[in-house]
Amino acid sequence: MRWIWIDRFVEFNSRQSARAIKNVSLAEDHLHDHFPGYPVMPNSLITEGLAQTGGLLVGEASNFDEKVILAKIPKAVYHFPAVPGDTLLYTAKIEQLTDTGAMVSATSHVLGRQYPGDTSPSPERLQAEMEIVFAYLRDDQRGRTLFEPKNFVFTMKLLGVFDVGRAADGSKLKEPPGLANLKSTASEGTIGGG
Amino acid sequence: MPTQEEIFAKVRSALVDALGVDDEEVTPEATLTGDLGAESIDFLDIIFRLEKSFDVKIPRGELFPENILTDAQYVQDGKVTAAGIAELRRRMPFADLDGFAANPKVQEFGKLFTVKTICSYIAHKLSK
Numbered sequence: 010m011r012w013i014w015i016d017r018f019v020e021f022n023s024r025q026s027a028r029a030i031k032n033v034s035l036a037e038d039h040l041h042d043h044f045p046g047y048p049v050m051p052n053s054l055i056t057e058g059l060a061q062t063g064g065l066l067v068g069e070a071s072n073f074d075e076k077v078i079l080a081k082i083p084k085a086v087y088h089f090p091a092v093p094g095d096t097l098l099y100t101a102k103i104e105q106l107t108d109t110g111a112m113v114s115a116t117s118h119v120l121g122r123q124y125p126g127d128t129s130p131s132p133e134r135l136q137a138e139m140e141i142v143f144a145y146l147r148d149d150q151r152g153r154t155l156f157e158p159k160n161f162v163f164t165m166k167l168l169g170v171f172d173v174g175r176a177a178d179g180s181k182l183k184e185p186p187g188l189a190n191l192k193s194t195a196s197e198g199t200i201g202g203g
Numbered sequence: 204m205p206t207q208e209e210i211f212a213k214v215r216s217a218l219v220d221a222l223g224v225d226d227e228e229v230t231p232e233a234t235l236t237g238d239l240g241a242e243s244i245d246f247l248d249i250i251f252r253l254e255k256s257f258d259v260k261i262p263r264g265e266l267f268p269e270n271i272l273t274d275a276q277y278v279q280d281g282k283v284t285a286a287g288i289a290e291l292r293r294r295m296p297f298a299d300l301d302g303f304a305a306n307p308k309v310q311e312f313g314k315l316f317t318v319k320t321i322c323s324y325i326a327h328k329l330s331k
Contacts, residue, residue: 080244083221105251109263112251142248 013164014058015099021174023182024103027066029168031058031097040093050091055117055137056082063101063113065165067143070106072185073158076146080110085139096120097136110144159185204329210257210322217252218318221245231319239318253321259328266324267316268294272309283307297327 020028033040033050040048060079068077091097098118105112117137123130148155162185165171174182205213215229222239235241241249250261263269268291271277277287288304298320303311 081248083223083248105255107251107254107260107263109250110247112248112255142244142251144244144247 011164012057013061013168014054015061015168018062018165018168018170018173019098021066021069021170021182023175023177024066024070024106025177026100026102027062027170028101029058029062029099031055031099033091033093033095033097035093048093050093050095050097052087052090052137055087055091055097056085056139058097059099059101059115059117059137059139060141062099063103063111063115063141064143065161065168065170066101066103067106067111067113068158068161069165069170070103070111071145073161076148076154076156076158077110077143078146079141080144081142083140083142085137087137088135091117091119091136094122098133101141104140108145110142113141113143115139115141207322207326210325210329211318213256214253214318214321214325217249217256218321221248221252229318231317231322233318234314235316235318235321236313249321253325257325257329259325261328264294266321272312278309281309283309283312297323299323 015029015031018027018029020026035041035048039054040050043049043051060082064077064079068075071077096119098120099115100118101113101115103111104114115138116135118133119136120133121130146155166184171182171184176182211231215226218224218229218235218239219226222235222241222245224239228239233239235245235249246267250266253259253266254261271287271290271294272283274287277284277290283291283303284307288300288307291298291303292300295315298315300315303315
């Protein structure tokens with residue numbers, strides 16, 4: 010199984026920013042225990058979704074040559090709980106990108122709720138905001154590498170990054186060549202940031 | 204070129220944000236790992252904040268030198284050798300190494316990194 014806490018990318022600007030959607034649903038088992046009778050999307054999993062949005066953005070910036078790991082969350086603020094039926098819009102923005110890692114600022118917004126006949130939907134609301142530090146893991150000297158970052162290209166495809174993605178020069182983001190060659194090795198894995 | 208007070212204020216702000224410490228804890232003599240509780244991953248965060256705040260690029264290993272304490276040429280019996288001290292002086296012209304050179308135990312190395320050392324590094328960097 011794959012540990013994916015976003016549903017789809019809606020915007021992806023290489024080396025700059027990305028936006029992804031997460032729909033919160035009562036079909037997700039964990040909501041029934043968190044909490045019984047009062048389902049709330051765990052903020053830890055919202056954090057994971059923001060880290061995945063930002064992690065893939067940072068990974069793509071090096072064309073997945075670097076192993077991107079979540080190093081630190083210096084600051085995180087949660088304003089109110091997200092509940093089933095909510096659509097969360099995750100935005101990640103690269104603040105700094107160096108040869109050792111990246112600093113990303115990220116927000117989660119609950120999109121405005123609109124019901125049939127509603128002429129004025131409620132506005133989108135800032136649900137959470139945080140800073141995330143990603144580091145490049147250099148484990149080449151170990152006998153066995155921890156993970157293969159190229160495998161995330163599949164996750165990117167699954168999440169629609171190549172449908173909406175823009176390269177740094179504004180052109181359409183291309184799928185890296187050799188995707189088929191990787192397919193056989195990518196049966197297992199998690200996605201960046203977690 | 205900012206004044207020493209301006210540099211200190213920005214360095215303090217970076218450390219407060221990166222390490223979650225109070226303003227008053229960030230004194231010139233405070234050591235990053237000992238007094239302020241910084242861990243290795245915090246150094247990356249601190250460097251990001253200093254780069255942004257002072258609009259400079261801090262290459263890997265320039266502020267926090269790498270590969271010296273792990274090099275047998277520079278460390279013997281838990282102490283940094285004369286060659287190691289010379290190499291540190293070459294790589295860290297901004298730091299006051301005299302105290303460390305008098306008692307160059309490897310476990311004392313972290314104490315070199317005080318708030319003052321970071322301020323000196325920034326001043327050194329901005330003066331170039």
